[in-house]
Amino acid sequence: MGITKTDKFNEEQNTLATIAKVFAHPARIAILQQLFKLNTCVCGDLVVEIGLAQATISQHLKELKNLGIIKGNIEGTSVCYCINVEVWENTKQIFLKFLNQDIENNSCCI
Amino acid sequence: MGITKTDKFNEEQNTLATIAKVFAHPARIAILQQLFKLNTCVCGDLVVEIGLAQATISQHLKELKNLGIIKGNIEGTSVCYCINVEVWENTKQIFLKFLNQDIENNSCCI
DNA sequence: TTGTTACATTGCAATATTACGATTAATATT
DNA sequence: AATATTAATCGTAATATTGCAATGTAACAA
Numbered sequence: 001m002g003i004t005k006t007d008k009f010n011e012e013q014n015t016l017a018t019i020a021k022v023f024a025h026p027a028r029i030a031i032l033q034q035l036f037k038l039n040t041c042v043c044g045d046l047v048v049e050i051g052l053a054q055a056t057i058s059q060h061l062k063e064l065k066n067l068g069i070i071k072g073n074i075e076g077t078s079v080c081y082c083i084n085v086e087v088w089e090n091t092k093q094i095f096l097k098f099l100n101q102d103i104e105n106n107s108c109c110i
Numbered sequence: 111m112g113i114t115k116t117d118k119f120n121e122e123q124n125t126l127a128t129i130a131k132v133f134a135h136p137a138r139i140a141i142l143q144q145l146f147k148l149n150t151c152v153c154g155d156l157v158v159e160i161g162l163a164q165a166t167i168s169q170h171l172k173e174l175k176n177l178g179i180i181k182g183n184i185e186g187t188s189v190c191y192c193i194n195v196e197v198w199e200n201t202k203q204i205f206l207k208f209l210n211q212d213i214e215n216n217s218c219c220i
Numbered sequence: 221t222t223g224t225t226a227c228a229t230t231g232c233a234a235t236a237t238t239a240c241g242a243t244t245a246a247t248a249t250t
Numbered sequence: 251a252a253t254a255t256t257a258a259t260c261g262t263a264a265t266a267t268t269g270c271a272a273t274g275t276a277a278c279a280a
Contacts, residue, residue: 001239001240001264001265002236002237002263002264002265003237003238003239003264003265003266004135004239004265004266006136008161009136009139009140013139013140014136016139017134017135020131020134023126023127023130023133023134024127024130024131024133024134025127025268026114026116026118026123026126027119029119029126029127029130029208030123033211036211036212044225044226047227051118052115052118052268052270053269053270054226054227054228054270055229055270055271055272057227058227058228058229059228059267059269061227061228062228062229074277076226076277077224077225077227077276077277078225079226079227079228083213095205095209099205099206101143102146103146103195111267111268111269112233112234112235112236112268113234113236113267114236114267114269115268135237154257157257162238162240163239163240164240164256164257164258165239165241165242165257165258165260166238166240168257168258168259169237169259170238171257171258172258172259182257184246184257186246186247186248186255187247187248187256188247188255188256189256189257
Protein backbone atom coordinates (compact mmCIF):
# COMPACT_ATOMS: atom_id res chain seq x y z
CA MET A 1 0.00 0.00 0.00
CA GLY A 2 2.53 2.61 1.05
CA ILE A 3 -0.13 5.21 1.67
CA THR A 4 -0.52 6.67 5.15
CA LYS A 5 -4.09 6.52 6.46
CA THR A 6 -4.29 10.11 7.69
CA ASP A 7 -8.05 9.85 8.24
CA LYS A 8 -7.42 7.56 11.19
CA PHE A 9 -5.61 10.34 13.06
CA ASN A 10 -6.41 13.78 14.34
CA GLU A 11 -5.09 17.03 12.92
CA GLU A 12 -2.40 17.44 15.56
CA GLN A 13 -1.01 13.99 14.92
CA ASN A 14 -0.94 14.51 11.18
CA THR A 15 0.66 17.93 11.56
CA LEU A 16 3.39 16.59 13.83
CA ALA A 17 4.10 13.77 11.40
CA THR A 18 4.24 16.20 8.47
CA ILE A 19 6.73 18.44 10.26
CA ALA A 20 8.84 15.47 11.32
CA LYS A 21 8.88 14.15 7.77
CA VAL A 22 10.52 17.36 6.58
CA PHE A 23 13.19 16.97 9.27
CA ALA A 24 13.64 13.30 8.40
CA HIS A 25 16.47 13.73 5.92
CA PRO A 26 20.05 14.70 6.77
CA ALA A 27 20.30 16.97 3.72
CA ARG A 28 17.37 19.04 4.94
CA ILE A 29 18.84 19.15 8.45
CA ALA A 30 22.13 20.28 6.92
CA ILE A 31 20.43 22.99 4.88
CA LEU A 32 18.64 24.34 7.94
CA GLN A 33 21.82 24.26 10.04
CA GLN A 34 23.65 26.13 7.31
CA LEU A 35 20.95 28.80 7.14
CA PHE A 36 21.06 29.20 10.92
CA LYS A 37 24.83 29.23 11.05
CA LEU A 38 25.40 31.81 8.34
CA ASN A 39 22.67 33.94 9.81
CA THR A 40 22.08 35.41 6.40
CA CYS A 41 20.78 34.44 3.03
CA VAL A 42 22.55 31.60 1.36
CA CYS A 43 22.92 32.11 -2.32
CA GLY A 44 23.53 28.93 -4.17
CA ASP A 45 26.55 27.52 -2.42
CA LEU A 46 24.36 24.94 -0.68
CA VAL A 47 25.03 22.56 -3.55
CA VAL A 48 28.80 22.86 -3.06
CA GLU A 49 28.46 22.77 0.72
CA ILE A 50 26.32 19.64 0.87
CA GLY A 51 27.66 17.69 -2.07
CA LEU A 52 24.52 16.34 -3.68
CA ALA A 53 23.48 17.14 -7.22
CA GLN A 54 21.88 20.50 -7.90
CA ALA A 55 18.56 18.88 -8.79
CA THR A 56 18.54 16.97 -5.52
CA ILE A 57 19.22 20.03 -3.38
CA SER A 58 16.55 21.93 -5.26
CA GLN A 59 14.08 19.20 -4.42
CA HIS A 60 14.96 19.29 -0.72
CA LEU A 61 14.67 23.09 -0.72
CA LYS A 62 11.21 22.71 -2.23
CA GLU A 63 10.07 20.54 0.65
CA LEU A 64 11.39 23.03 3.18
CA LYS A 65 9.60 25.80 1.29
CA ASN A 66 6.39 23.77 1.20
CA LEU A 67 6.40 23.62 4.99
CA GLY A 68 7.12 27.34 4.92
CA ILE A 69 10.13 27.29 7.25
CA ILE A 70 12.43 28.75 4.60
CA LYS A 71 11.90 31.39 1.97
CA GLY A 72 13.80 32.33 -1.16
CA ASN A 73 14.48 35.69 -2.70
CA ILE A 74 15.45 35.95 -6.32
CA GLU A 75 18.53 38.12 -6.78
CA GLY A 76 19.51 38.33 -10.37
CA THR A 77 20.28 34.87 -11.62
CA SER A 78 20.61 33.40 -8.16
CA VAL A 79 18.18 32.76 -5.32
CA CYS A 80 18.91 33.53 -1.69
CA TYR A 81 17.40 31.36 0.97
CA CYS A 82 16.84 32.04 4.63
CA ILE A 83 14.78 30.87 7.55
CA ASN A 84 11.24 32.20 7.71
CA VAL A 85 11.45 33.07 11.40
CA GLU A 86 7.72 33.33 12.03
CA VAL A 87 6.92 29.95 10.52
CA TRP A 88 9.98 28.41 12.16
CA GLU A 89 8.87 29.61 15.60
CA ASN A 90 5.38 28.34 15.00
CA THR A 91 6.57 24.95 13.80
CA LYS A 92 9.02 24.76 16.67
CA GLN A 93 6.32 25.45 19.26
CA ILE A 94 4.11 22.67 17.87
CA PHE A 95 7.00 20.25 18.11
CA LEU A 96 8.17 21.46 21.51
CA LYS A 97 4.70 20.88 22.91
CA PHE A 98 4.92 17.28 21.76
CA LEU A 99 8.46 16.74 23.02
CA ASN A 100 7.81 18.35 26.39
CA GLN A 101 4.97 16.10 27.41
CA ASP A 102 6.26 14.23 30.39
CA ILE A 103 5.31 11.33 32.54
CA GLU A 104 4.49 12.01 36.17
CA ASN A 105 5.11 8.52 37.38
CA ASN A 106 6.52 5.76 35.35
CA SER A 107 6.34 2.88 37.73
CA CYS A 108 4.78 0.38 35.40
CA CYS A 109 7.45 -1.19 33.22
CA ILE A 110 10.68 -2.68 34.35
CA MET B 111 17.68 5.70 -6.22
CA GLY B 112 15.69 6.03 -3.00
CA ILE B 113 18.74 5.53 -0.82
CA THR B 114 19.85 8.35 1.45
CA LYS B 115 23.54 9.22 1.13
CA THR B 116 24.33 9.25 4.84
CA ASP B 117 28.06 9.41 4.17
CA LYS B 118 27.66 12.97 2.93
CA PHE B 119 26.51 14.12 6.37
CA ASN B 120 27.90 14.19 9.85
CA GLU B 121 26.74 12.02 12.72
CA GLU B 122 24.58 14.70 14.29
CA GLN B 123 22.72 15.32 11.06
CA ASN B 124 22.11 11.63 10.49
CA THR B 125 20.99 11.13 14.08
CA LEU B 126 18.52 14.01 13.89
CA ALA B 127 17.13 12.66 10.62
CA THR B 128 16.79 9.17 12.11
CA ILE B 129 14.90 10.48 15.12
CA ALA B 130 12.65 12.64 12.95
CA LYS B 131 11.91 9.69 10.70
CA VAL B 132 10.49 7.76 13.64
CA PHE B 133 8.24 10.72 14.46
CA ALA B 134 7.24 11.07 10.83
CA HIS B 135 4.15 8.90 10.96
CA PRO B 136 0.89 9.82 12.69
CA ALA B 137 0.43 6.27 13.99
CA ARG B 138 3.73 6.47 15.85
CA ILE B 139 2.84 9.91 17.19
CA ALA B 140 -0.50 8.47 18.33
CA ILE B 141 1.18 5.51 20.03
CA LEU B 142 3.55 7.81 21.93
CA GLN B 143 0.75 10.15 22.96
CA GLN B 144 -1.24 7.19 24.20
CA LEU B 145 1.68 5.92 26.26
CA PHE B 146 2.18 9.38 27.76
CA LYS B 147 -1.50 9.91 28.40
CA LEU B 148 -2.18 6.63 30.13
CA ASN B 149 0.95 7.06 32.17
CA THR B 150 1.19 3.33 32.46
CA CYS B 151 1.84 0.32 30.33
CA VAL B 152 -0.46 -0.16 27.42
CA CYS B 153 -1.22 -3.78 26.91
CA GLY B 154 -2.41 -4.55 23.46
CA ASP B 155 -5.33 -2.18 23.09
CA LEU B 156 -3.27 0.08 20.84
CA VAL B 157 -4.65 -1.84 17.87
CA VAL B 158 -8.22 -1.08 18.89
CA GLU B 159 -7.37 2.48 19.87
CA ILE B 160 -5.63 3.40 16.63
CA GLY B 161 -7.60 1.36 14.15
CA LEU B 162 -4.91 -0.09 11.95
CA ALA B 163 -4.31 -3.80 11.49
CA GLN B 164 -2.43 -5.66 14.20
CA ALA B 165 0.50 -6.35 11.89
CA THR B 166 0.77 -2.68 11.02
CA ILE B 167 0.77 -1.52 14.63
CA SER B 168 3.33 -4.17 15.48
CA GLN B 169 5.57 -2.81 12.73
CA HIS B 170 5.26 0.76 14.05
CA LEU B 171 5.99 -0.44 17.58
CA LYS B 172 9.11 -2.12 16.24
CA GLU B 173 10.41 1.15 14.85
CA LEU B 174 9.78 2.91 18.14
CA LYS B 175 11.57 0.07 19.92
CA ASN B 176 14.48 0.27 17.48
CA LEU B 177 15.01 3.88 18.45
CA GLY B 178 14.72 2.75 22.06
CA ILE B 179 12.12 5.29 23.15
CA ILE B 180 9.63 2.60 24.12
CA LYS B 181 10.06 -0.75 25.75
CA GLY B 182 7.83 -3.79 26.04
CA ASN B 183 7.31 -6.23 28.86
CA ILE B 184 5.85 -9.62 28.19
CA GLU B 185 2.98 -10.39 30.54
CA GLY B 186 1.53 -13.77 29.82
CA THR B 187 0.24 -13.78 26.26
CA SER B 188 0.26 -10.03 25.93
CA VAL B 189 2.98 -7.38 25.87
CA CYS B 190 2.88 -4.13 27.79
CA TYR B 191 4.51 -1.08 26.31
CA CYS B 192 5.70 2.09 27.92
CA ILE B 193 8.04 4.99 27.35
CA ASN B 194 11.70 4.34 28.11
CA VAL B 195 12.14 7.56 30.03
CA GLU B 196 15.93 7.67 29.87
CA VAL B 197 16.09 7.21 26.12
CA TRP B 198 13.16 9.55 25.61
CA GLU B 199 14.92 12.31 27.56
CA ASN B 200 18.09 11.75 25.64
CA THR B 201 16.35 11.79 22.27
CA LYS B 202 14.37 14.83 23.31
CA GLN B 203 17.50 16.77 24.27
CA ILE B 204 19.12 16.06 20.91
CA PHE B 205 16.05 17.33 19.13
CA LEU B 206 15.57 20.32 21.43
CA LYS B 207 19.10 21.44 20.75
CA PHE B 208 18.33 21.46 17.06
CA LEU B 209 14.99 23.22 17.45
CA ASN B 210 16.31 25.83 19.84
CA GLN B 211 19.02 27.15 17.59
CA ASP B 212 18.00 30.70 16.87
CA ILE B 213 18.94 33.52 14.60
CA GLU B 214 20.34 36.66 16.18
CA ASN B 215 19.57 38.94 13.31
CA ASN B 216 17.54 38.03 10.33
CA SER B 217 17.64 41.14 8.24
CA CYS B 218 18.64 39.53 4.98
CA CYS B 219 15.52 38.28 3.28
CA ILE B 220 12.33 40.20 2.71
C1' DT C 221 21.81 38.51 -30.19
C1' DT C 222 24.39 34.83 -28.21
C1' DG C 223 26.23 32.79 -24.53
C1' DT C 224 26.45 32.02 -19.60
C1' DT C 225 24.96 31.33 -14.99
C1' DA C 226 21.76 29.79 -11.46
C1' DC C 227 18.04 27.42 -10.27
C1' DA C 228 13.54 24.74 -11.18
C1' DT C 229 11.21 20.97 -13.34
C1' DT C 230 10.71 16.58 -15.65
C1' DG C 231 11.37 11.83 -16.17
C1' DC C 232 13.11 7.81 -14.60
C1' DA C 233 15.46 4.04 -11.85
C1' DA C 234 16.49 2.29 -7.32
C1' DT C 235 15.13 1.83 -2.83
C1' DA C 236 12.05 2.64 1.29
C1' DT C 237 7.68 2.82 3.56
C1' DT C 238 3.03 1.59 4.58
C1' DA C 239 -0.51 -1.66 5.14
C1' DC C 240 -2.45 -6.07 5.68
C1' DG C 241 -3.51 -11.20 5.23
C1' DA C 242 -1.45 -15.32 6.57
C1' DT C 243 1.49 -17.70 9.42
C1' DT C 244 4.20 -18.62 13.46
C1' DA C 245 5.44 -18.74 18.38
C1' DA C 246 4.42 -18.45 23.01
C1' DT C 247 1.46 -18.64 26.79
C1' DA C 248 -3.36 -19.34 28.87
C1' DT C 249 -7.52 -21.66 29.38
C1' DT C 250 -10.50 -25.56 29.20
C1' DA D 251 -3.99 -32.51 25.10
C1' DA D 252 -6.81 -29.28 22.43
C1' DT D 253 -8.08 -24.72 21.78
C1' DA D 254 -7.85 -19.75 22.30
C1' DT D 255 -5.41 -15.43 22.73
C1' DT D 256 -1.83 -12.18 21.78
C1' DA D 257 1.73 -10.34 19.33
C1' DA D 258 5.80 -10.92 16.10
C1' DT D 259 7.20 -12.07 11.53
C1' DC D 260 6.79 -13.13 6.56
C1' DG D 261 5.35 -12.16 2.05
C1' DT D 262 3.47 -9.10 -1.01
C1' DA D 263 1.15 -5.09 -3.25
C1' DA D 264 0.72 -0.20 -3.53
C1' DT D 265 2.72 4.05 -2.94
C1' DA D 266 6.49 7.36 -1.49
C1' DT D 267 11.13 8.95 -1.38
C1' DT D 268 15.71 9.74 -3.01
C1' DG D 269 18.94 10.98 -6.46
C1' DC D 270 20.42 12.49 -10.81
C1' DA D 271 20.78 13.43 -15.94
C1' DA D 272 18.50 16.09 -19.05
C1' DT D 273 15.93 19.87 -20.03
C1' DG D 274 13.54 24.29 -19.24
C1' DT D 275 13.54 29.10 -17.72
C1' DA D 276 14.89 33.54 -16.38
C1' DA D 277 18.30 37.10 -15.73
C1' DC D 278 22.62 38.86 -16.74
C1' DA D 279 27.02 39.73 -19.71
C1' DA D 280 29.48 40.30 -23.89
